[in-house]
Amino acid sequence: MSDIIMMGGSAGATGDAPHDAVHAFERHRAELRASKRVWNILLLAGFAICLGLSIYISQFYPDRLASGVPRIFEYFGTIIPDLQWDLLFEGRTEEGRAVPGSLTYWYTDFWDYVGLIFETILMAITATLLGTFFAFILSFSASANLAPSRWAYWISRRVFELSRGIPEILLALVFVFMIGIGPLAGVLAIAIHTTGALGKLFSEVNENASSRPIEGITAVGGTWAEKMAYGVVPQVAPNFFSYAMLRFEINVRASSIIGFVGAGGIGQELNRVISFYSDDRVLAVLILVVLTVTVIDLISERIRHGFIGKENF
Amino acid sequence: MLKLEKLTRKFGENIAVGNATIEIPDGQMVGIIGRSGAGKSTLLRLLNRLIDPSEGQILFGDTDIAQLSGKELRAWRSDCAMIFQQFNLVGRLDVITNVLTGRLHTIPTWRSMAQVFTPRERAFAIQALDRLGMAHTALQKAETLSGGQQQRVAIARALAQEPKILLADEPIASLDPMNAKIVMDALRDINKQDGITVICNLHTLDTARQYCDRIIGMQDGRIVFDGTPDLLTTAMAREIYGAEAHEAFNEAATSTSIPAAQPVRELA
Numbered sequence: 001m002s003d004i005i006m007m008g009g010s011a012g013a014t015g016d017a018p019h020d021a022v023h024a025f026e027r028h029r030a031e032l033r034a035s036k037r038v039w040n041i042l043l044l045a046g047f048a049i050c051l052g053l054s055i056y057i058s059q060f061y062p063d064r065l066a067s068g069v070p071r072i073f074e075y076f077g078t079i080i081p082d083l084q085w086d087l088l089f090e091g092r093t094e095e096g097r098a099v100p101g102s103l104t105y106w107y108t109d110f111w112d113y114v115g116l117i118f119e120t121i122l123m124a125i126t127a128t129l130l131g132t133f134f135a136f137i138l139s140f141s142a143s144a145n146l147a148p149s150r151w152a153y154w155i156s157r158r159v160f161e162l163s164r165g166i167p168e169i170l171l172a173l174v175f176v177f178m179i180g181i182g183p184l185a186g187v188l189a190i191a192i193h194t195t196g197a198l199g200k201l202f203s204e205v206n207e208n209a210s211s212r213p214i215e216g217i218t219a220v221g222g223t224w225a226e227k228m229a230y231g232v233v234p235q236v237a238p239n240f241f242s243y244a245m246l247r248f249e250i251n252v253r254a255s256s257i258i259g260f261v262g263a264g265g266i267g268q269e270l271n272r273v274i275s276f277y278s279d280d281r282v283l284a285v286l287i288l289v290v291l292t293v294t295v296i297d298l299i300s301e302r303i304r305h306g307f308i309g310k311e312n313f
Numbered sequence: 314m315l316k317l318e319k320l321t322r323k324f325g326e327n328i329a330v331g332n333a334t335i336e337i338p339d340g341q342m343v344g345i346i347g348r349s350g351a352g353k354s355t356l357l358r359l360l361n362r363l364i365d366p367s368e369g370q371i372l373f374g375d376t377d378i379a380q381l382s383g384k385e386l387r388a389w390r391s392d393c394a395m396i397f398q399q400f401n402l403v404g405r406l407d408v409i410t411n412v413l414t415g416r417l418h419t420i421p422t423w424r425s426m427a428q429v430f431t432p433r434e435r436a437f438a439i440q441a442l443d444r445l446g447m448a449h450t451a452l453q454k455a456e457t458l459s460g461g462q463q464q465r466v467a468i469a470r471a472l473a474q475e476p477k478i479l480l481a482d483e484p485i486a487s488l489d490p491m492n493a494k495i496v497m498d499a500l501r502d503i504n505k506q507d508g509i510t511v512i513c514n515l516h517t518l519d520t521a522r523q524y525c526d527r528i529i530g531m532q533d534g535r536i537v538f539d540g541t542p543d544l545l546t547t548a549m550a551r552e553i554y555g556a557e558a559h560e561a562f563n564e565a566a567t568s569t570s571i572p573a574a575q576p577v578r579e580l581a
Contacts, residue, residue, distance in 0.1 A: 210404075212397070212399055212400075212401040212402075213401060213402060213403040213404065215363065215397070215401050216397065216400075216401030216402060216403065216414070216467075216470075217403070217414055217417070218363060218390065219361060219363060219390055219394070219395040219397075219401070220390065220391060220394070220414055220415050220417055220418065220470065220474055221387040221388060221389070221390035221391030221392075221417065221418040221474070222387070222414065222417045222418070222425075223387060223417075223422070225422065225425075225426060226414075226417050226422075226425050226426075229425065229426055229428070230403055230406065230410075230414050230417070230425075231403055234403050234404075234405035234406045235403070235404070235405055237405075
């Protein structure tokens with residue numbers, strides 16, 4: 001076989017027909033690369049323009065940054081507690097007053113904070129459960145491969161987009177006006193956002209589900225709901241669980257901030273101490289918030305990974 | 314009696330099944346043969362309406378299956394069980410629940426949604442599994458089983474439907490000869506003992522000859538042969554299979570006869 005020379009990629013190939021094939025291939029490849037190059041240049045230019053604009057608009061200049069850095073420390077200076085070593089573990093006096101410079105003085109409201117942080121976690125749990133529930137219910141009709149009708153698909157997609165598109169804090173403001181200050185407003189706001197965010201993820205998981213089990217349930221005469229419950233849910237449940245846990249972590253952070261607009265939780269206290277005192281109490285609350293979020297993240301990550309490992313994917 | 318009248322299914326310009334007219338009396342075991350893409354699968358899927366027909370009728374008794382929708386369509390599917398080449402079990406559900414899905418049509422929605430099955434239903438499912446020799450796997454996840462085992466579970470699911478007709482779409486094409494034989498024996502047993510009509514797509518000729526009362530040959534969407542196995546001449550078979558004749562006659566590939574005979578010589 002004289003054509004074998006072609007395998008080595010030799011340009012001086014023998015025979016006209018294989019040569020034409022090589023030629024055609026090389027030309028096609030060159031065209032493809034040229035068209036890709038144009039696209040790459042266009043994309044790069046677009047990116048450069050966006051970057052330039054955003055630097056200009058946000059005034060992200062080195063000198064501004066440099067002049068701002070010391071002010072960070074000024075602020076930290078005001079919220080650093082004035083602790084004294086010799087008084088650090090001093091309890092309260094007979095009149096029940098805490099001694100300035102002691103931990104007790106710094107964390108006078110410790111049990112209030114703990115109560116509020118507990119409330120924050122409960123808010124996150126409730127919001128995650130509610131949001132996951134609605135995301136679960138709607139995710140099947142929001143999957144292109146499972147939707148019972150175009151209408152159901154369109155509506156559930158839009159519901160997800162809307163509830164995900166509005167920032168939580170805005171929703172919380174609306175709910176605070178509607179039902180008053182307190183955790184319920186925050187829970188509702190976070191739950192709605194969770195529905196949108198998880199719904200999108202869930203429906204994408206659904207779209208990757210194998211159609212074979214679903215066809216199996218169709219063939220036994222199952223209804224749409226039965227196809228979902230028996231054909232899809234067993235396939236997607238571990239993934240759903242993992243996403244819901246991840247969302248729970250995010251929701252703990254969200255619910256510690258959402259109190260800024262009066263929607264309950266530790267955020268409400270953080271907002272109060274920042275706007276009224278702006279002293280060491282701010283740091284006292286901040287430390288607790290960061291600790292809580294970290295601990296929750298660690299625990300939930302453990303559970304999530306344990307679950308994934310067990311289910312093998 | 315199942316009666317197809319000028320049943321046609323087009324995919325765009327392409328005619329997958331054209332003008333199929335057949336009568337299948339109750340209790341027959343029918344093998345449909347033909348090369349890949351001949352329309353065997355489409356024909357079977359039309360029968361339990363996993364695919365909708367473009368034209369024509371499917372008559373079962375006095376009902377036109379082609380016109381059914383909603384509740385009646387689901388009732389038909391439940392009467393007309395199907396087993397698939399790739400088994401189509403729910404891998405993450407345990408075997409018994411997979412078989413119990415065969416009962417879905419008969420149980421109220423709230424129970425099916427809550428996956429609550431009565432002890433009687435469970436017993437029924439276990440008996441179906443036991444008939445296929447699979448009862449010991451009942452609590453395992455279906456995906457942990459081998460292909461042959463999964464197909465037997467799929468047949469148990471079909472049995473749990475108490476069907477009038479059993480459709481099998483290339484039931485043994487993914488199996489080794491040993492398992493293929495077990496599955497085909499089970500299908501024939503169901504046909505003979507329960508009197509259930511079995512319509513089975515088969516890729517290999519010898520299996521069809523060995524197990525079926527009647528063979529239907531398809532080519533390019535048309536029915537080109539319909540008769541008892543002994544009427545199927547070598548020339549006819551070669552025409553039906555065309556370029557795939559060699560593969561179809563080669564027993565070693567996916568055949569059910571374990572000590573390989575020499576079908577090509579037999580036919581010649």
